[in-house]
Amino acid sequence: MSDPARIVIIGGGYVGATTARQLRKRLTDGEAQLTVIDPRSYMTYQPFLAEAAAGSVEPRHVVVPLREVLPGCKVMAAEATGVDTAAKSVTLEVADGHVEQIGYDVLVVAPGSVSKTLPIPGLAEHGIGFKTLEEAIYLRNHVLSRLDLAASTVDPDLRRKLLTFMFVGGGYAGIEAMAELEDMARHALKDYAIDRSELRWVLVEAADRIMPEVSSSLASYTLDVLAKRGFEIHLGTTLKSCEDCHVVLGDDTEFDADTIVWTAGVKPSPMLADTDLPLHPTGRVCCATTLEVDGAPGAFSAGDAAAVPDVTSKQPGAICAPSAQHASRQAGVLAKNIEAALRGGPLQGYRHSYAGSVASLGLYQGVAQIYGVKLRGWPAWALHRAYHLMTMPTAHRKTRIAADWLISLPFRRQIVATGEQQHPRQQFVRASRA
Template identity: 70%
Template sequence: MPHEPTRIVVIGGGHVGLTAATRLRRALTADEATITVVDARSYMTYQPFLAEAAAGSVEPRHVVVPLREVLPGCDVTTAEVTGIDSAARTITLQVAGGDVRRLGYDLLVVAPGSVSKIIPIPGVAEHAIGFKTLEEAIYLRNHVLSRLDAAASTDDPELRGKLLTFVFVGGGYAGVEALAELEDATRQAAAFYAGIDPDDTRFVLVEAMSRIMPEVSAPLAQYTLDRLTERGIRVHLDTTLKSAENCHMVLSDGTEYDADTLVWTAGVKANPMLAETDLPLDERGRVKCDATLRVEGVPDVFAAGDCAAVPDLTSADPNATCAPSAQHATRQAKQLVRNIVATLRGGRLGKYKHRYAGSVASLGLYRGVAEIYGVKIKGAPAWVLHRTYHLAKLPTLHHKARVAADWALSLPFPRQVVATGQQHEPRRAFARAGGERG
């Protein structure tokens, strides 16, 4: 009697899910396993390029990778996972039209990633925009440029100040990169407005800690802070946002002003879907794993990435877990694949152990910071390293070529500075025209 292939289901199509599914398909034959990838989006977003997409240095379509294109031999299901029943070895899906289905598995990979960590501050839910998805990056670019259009058309100085004030909450890598790239792009765009001086814009960074960019050493973080303040960016350290009601920002240090743009980059949390499962979770809502990336007490379920509490074997603290980063996610995915193959073929499972290599960040055109194994790099060399590293990590050759072409065009030519805000409500003009005819 022929042996049925093992049913492997991967939840999530991000760094972990894409890497795991690709390597599993290469390592296992179709007779050994079927592989199903489930994600609410049909594409993987390469998040390190979101800031450049928002600033106009990279075409947004070039930083997303269609899952069906890069996962031949895998079944890609576009659906939202709403639950996991590990006892019954099933996951619950909500598909198009709201229908609910159940999908069985023999081995499960849990990698739904993370979402923005939002603190219940008055006005934030109504006025803030996150910076984790391509849709948010495109919206933010259009919104920022539309503020310049609106400011150039008003004679009200208070309204003008509000329109040209841009507040970012959260001074980690994501927040600093988004702030620096958009400030750079906005200054460039302001030169095309006769009534707006680039110095009329006000960019503000609010950070609750005593320093920015905790991912790097204190000297490099201070260097970044100095470069931002030199550009006129106001940085509030040891400060929190108390209220954003009616677009009026109130900070804990007593500062108050109106701002029409509020970007929330103050950390991430594990996907809340995990709370609807029977998997063991830690106090931060992440799936508890052992060093082999198996979920504690559930040997047929593996987890990795931002949603997983994976022991950090390089730390002296026995309770330390790996930080949520793309670097850990992709490396964990590779070890996870090796362990799944070992599980199916009777091999020995290995433990995940990786010392954090460092980080690279762009601070706008020709400016950046990097720290690789303790070596600090600043300015244009760090900017080149940032682009080189992430271009190498971007999936598929043709996506690399398209991004490289975008960069090549941005060297002799300025960024495009048009706001296409109507794309967020594409039927408005059509509906208005229909109403007028009626």
């Protein structure tokens, strides 16, 4: 009897976790040993980050512990720092800085993506992204703490700065995060001596429209909804500088903002640059439609880190966009193809036509475009929740999220900033200076 195949999965996000779960169901215990490598021991369901930041969903309920959903798999809380396809080995670094190497027979490269930042003066010091649960929780506490501080100062300039919130990037992530947080802050004002007109929410987008995933009519509708809620929108312009929280835009607009959120796109995980994997000009791993890595036998890739040919596009050389929709569907094809590769069967190509998108714009507001059908307002918001609840992994998490929503119907959101969460050692630092 041959030894079990060593399947190593880099990345415990949606692609990595879903692929591992499906392989556990498809393969017998004697066929394979599965190892999942990720610095975090949980998968974050990113479509719910905006609701977690706004307090509609308990943050713990939008993450799925890998060890809970991957019984029989070895989960390593480590960071993959290199891949040698010739030696079929992965180099990883564990928490204490110890470096190890593990071999593989089948490799899945799915480290996902990170925020795509630019060398803008002040951005590294004052910007905050919106890709992780930690960032979502931080941003929620930060926004609420600005209300606390603004209500406690008599300095009009400081108050104006504290109550100015700027978001750079008009894609789905930026629009949902900004709309949900504005909705939360507006509902919180009844507890503060702050008038709604004092809140300044600014959206900056380099393109001449927002939300390219939907039709121009739905994008225009979204702009109208945001404008009626008081959002200040700058299209076709960029952020030039935000040093000392003084914002300068490409259209020469200047103001002070104590909250600067960067959601202007993503880029593949930087770890890919330290491998010998073939990389696309976008920095993603070059793959065939079967999700096999070009020129690397036994290696597969999918999700945000993979440059998978988009066979449904009329553009020559088009690749699939880095979206949750592609990642979820590629994971299913990936698991089937790994099973086929181990058993000597034919591999299938990935082909997916765009199904549509759904987005929440705060409580009871949203937009959706599904298979050509356009929805607005409450129906779109309800569809957004229903769709993502359906695709959320595990019945356990689905139930808890549904319970969060039901509890919030008769009661208002829990609106409180827990500042110590950002600086848990603050008391020790103060004591050391005394």
